[in-house]
Amino acid sequence: xxKGNETENPLMPVxxxxxxxxxxxLDAAEEVFGELGYYEASISEITRRAGVAxxxxxxxxHSKRTIFEELVRDIGERLRADMRTAIAGASNRIxxxxxxxxAFFQFVASHRRIYSIVQEAERVAPEAFYxxxxxxxxxxxxxxxxxxxxxxxxxxxPEAIAYTLMGIGHFIALRWLIWPPEGGQVEYRSELPESVxxxxxxxxxxGLAVNLHEHNR
Amino acid sequence: xxKGNETENPLMPVxxxxxxxxxxxLDAAEEVFGELGYYEASISEITRRAGVAxxxxxxxxHSKRTIFEELVRDIGERLRADMRTAIAGASNRIxxxxxxxxAFFQFVASHRRIYSIVQEAERVAPEAFYxxxxxxxxxxxxxxxxxxxxxxxxxxxPEAIAYTLMGIGHFIALRWLIWPPEGGQVEYRSELPESVxxxxxxxxxxGLAVNLHEHNR
Numbered sequence: 001x002x003k004g005n006e007t008e009n010p011l012m013p014v015x016x017x018x019x020x021x022x023x024x025x026l027d028a029a030e031e032v033f034g035e036l037g038y039y040e041a042s043i044s045e046i047t048r049r050a051g052v053a054x055x056x057x058x059x060x061x062h063s064k065r066t067i068f069e070e071l072v073r074d075i076g077e078r079l080r081a082d083m084r085t086a087i088a089g090a091s092n093r094i095x096x097x098x099x100x101x102x103a104f105f106q107f108v109a110s111h112r113r114i115y116s117i118v119q120e121a122e123r124v125a126p127e128a129f130y131x132x133x134x135x136x137x138x139x140x141x142x143x144x145x146x147x148x149x150x151x152x153x154x155x156x157x158p159e160a161i162a163y164t165l166m167g168i169g170h171f172i173a174l175r176w177l178i179w180p181p182e183g184g185q186v187e188y189r190s191e192l193p194e195s196v197x198x199x200x201x202x203x204x205x206x207g208l209a210v211n212l213h214e215h216n217r
Numbered sequence: 218x219x220k221g222n223e224t225e226n227p228l229m230p231v232x233x234x235x236x237x238x239x240x241x242x243l244d245a246a247e248e249v250f251g252e253l254g255y256y257e258a259s260i261s262e263i264t265r266r267a268g269v270a271x272x273x274x275x276x277x278x279h280s281k282r283t284i285f286e287e288l289v290r291d292i293g294e295r296l297r298a299d300m301r302t303a304i305a306g307a308s309n310r311i312x313x314x315x316x317x318x319x320a321f322f323q324f325v326a327s328h329r330r331i332y333s334i335v336q337e338a339e340r341v342a343p344e345a346f347y348x349x350x351x352x353x354x355x356x357x358x359x360x361x362x363x364x365x366x367x368x369x370x371x372x373x374x375p376e377a378i379a380y381t382l383m384g385i386g387h388f389i390a391l392r393w394l395i396w397p398p399e400g401g402q403v404e405y406r407s408e409l410p411e412s413v414x415x416x417x418x419x420x421x422x423x424g425l426a427v428n429l430h431e432h433n434r
Contacts, residue, residue, distance in 0.1 A: 037340050039256050119336055123254050130396060154423070156416035163388045164417055171384025172377065179347060199373035200381055206371070207424035 022060045025050045026074055029067050034113025038068060038124045065125060072121045072128040075114050076135055082107050093147035094205050101169060101201070108173040109190050115178050137162045153208040165204065172200060239277045242267045243291055246284050251330025255285060255341045282342060289338045289345040292331050293352055299324050310364035311422050318386060318418070325390040326407050332395050354379045370425040382421065389417060 028050035032041045043064055047057050061067040086103030090096045108115060121129035140162035147153045176192050191197075245267035249258045260281055264274045278284040303320030307313045325332060338346035357379035364370045393409050408414075 116340060119339065122336065123333060133392075154419070156419060157410075157412045159392075160389065160413040160416040161420060163392045164385045164420055167384035167386070167388025168381045169384070170388065171380045175350075175376075175380045180343075193374075195374045196377040199377040202371070202373060203378060203381055203424040206426065206428070207420040209423065211423070 018060075021052060021056065025052060025057060025060055025067070026071060029071050030075075030111075030114065030117065033068060033071065033117050033120075037116070038064075038120050043067075068117075068121070069125045069128040072118055072125060072132055075111070075118060076132040079104070079107050080136060080139065093143070093153050093208065096143065097165070097204055097208070098201055101197075101204075104169050105173060105177065105192055105197075109177050109188075112178060112188065115173065133166070136166060140165065151210065154210050161208075164207075168200060168204070172196065235277075238269060238273065242269060242274060242277055242284070243288060246288050247292075247328075247331065247334065250285060250288065250334050250337075254333070255281075255337050260284075285334075285338070286342045286345040289335055289342060289349055292328070292335060293349040296321070296324050297353060297356065310360070310370050310425065313360065314382070314421055314425070315418055318414075318421075321386050322390060322394065322409055322414075326394050326405075329395060329405065332390065350383070353383065357382065368427065371427050378425075381424075385417060385421070389413065 025046065029041075029046045031049060032046050036045070041064065043054065043057060046067070047054050050057075061070065083100050083103045086099045087096045090099055118129065118132060121132070137159065141158045144153070144158040144161050148155050148158060172192065176189060176196060181188060242263065246258075246263045248266060249263050253262070258281065260271065260274060263284070264271050267274075278287065300317050300320045303316045304313045307316055335346065335349060338349070354376065358375045361370070361375040361378050365372050365375060389409065393406060393413060398405060
């Protein structure tokens with residue numbers, strides 16, 4: 001464990017067993033906050049589901065708010081790790097976007113409730129909420145700026161485009177993966193309909209593409 | 218007042234004076250929910266700010282949840298009315314998008330807190346929340362389908378593109394108009410930075426544009 005991490009989170013356990021217990025509590029918290037929301041959730045329900053004593057809980061987290069903030073941070077970290085793995089070795093920005101969006105939708109489909117947790121954080125734990133999006137956007141801006149500098153995508157405000165792409169992912173995930181299925185459909189989808197994924201990728205590809213006449217002038 | 222409206226909301230007042238009182242209560246509710254959130258807000262705080270007696274409140278609304286749902290519906294209606302006015306007479310789909318986005322960002326900048334209200338509705342009053350986005354998307358899908366049919370924009374899944382465009386508006390609004398200003402800036406912006414608006418419009422224009430070779434084939 002790095003010094004940096006210890007400073008950031010002084011309660012983080014250093015042994016493997018401690019880390020496993022902490023993970024068990026965080027997973028239970030994800031379940032409980034996801035089902036009940038922040039206000040209805042309780043530490044006793046979290047410890048009950050995690051199968052640990054309340055005393056054990058307080059070794060790792062100070063309060064309901066602390067574990068909520070930690071959960072939002074943890075979700076962001078897992079999502080960014082999944083996306084980094086997915087885009088490793090991609091040969092150009094469009095391929096990075098395609099693989100990144102695929103990994104994002106997969107993550108959302110297998111952690112459906114995380115979305116309402118992160119959204120609820122805007123009011124309950126605004127610092128954790130801003131940090132979540134800020135960290136995602138930082139990597140995005142860097143990648144887009146590089147691709148703009150080498151002329152492989154259109155030259156636009158990279159932060160505006162980062163939030164544009166994050167907004168597309170967020171709303172498409174809400175509509176097809178998070179909100180209750182419509183009509184006769186009873187089960188949640190495990191992935192987007194193909195026509196939806198293809199449509200957004202075609203839209204994004206053309207939105208980012210360099211105009212030929214601009215490129216040559 | 219139409220029969221349809223009375224059926225939809227049997228408590229809605231029919232006199233101009235009643236409507237003014239109802240409006241005053243809704244405006245106070247917008248303030249209180251925006252500042253305190255759903256759980257901390259109380260009917261007594263709403264009536265205090267509106268300057269009406271609790272007895273008067275119950276002529277118009279059954280409960281805290283009822284007025285919250287009505288507020289989400291009301292916000293959606295005002296936003297859609299502003300956007301309809303803005304796009305009236307626009308000559309093509311790109312011009313409709315430009316004017317619609319302008320009207321949307323103006324609405325958000327002058328009703329900052331509405332955004333957290335609508336987002337909180339996802340948990341507190343999910344039916345009102347889905348109805349809000351469903352209604353916005355319906356008009357959007359119709360307009361995009363027409364433009365696709367006449368060949369003025371790329372032929373894609375119109376619902377996927379409607380949610381794509383709504384997602385862009387939502388996230389750009391969050392970043393530049395809703396979240397607390399960053400760095401040395403102390404006041405909220407009344408509009409987007411020009412480079413941001415221009416970048417998203419260029420991205421959207423090219424995302425929607427028909428490829429020349431596709432158009433001719």
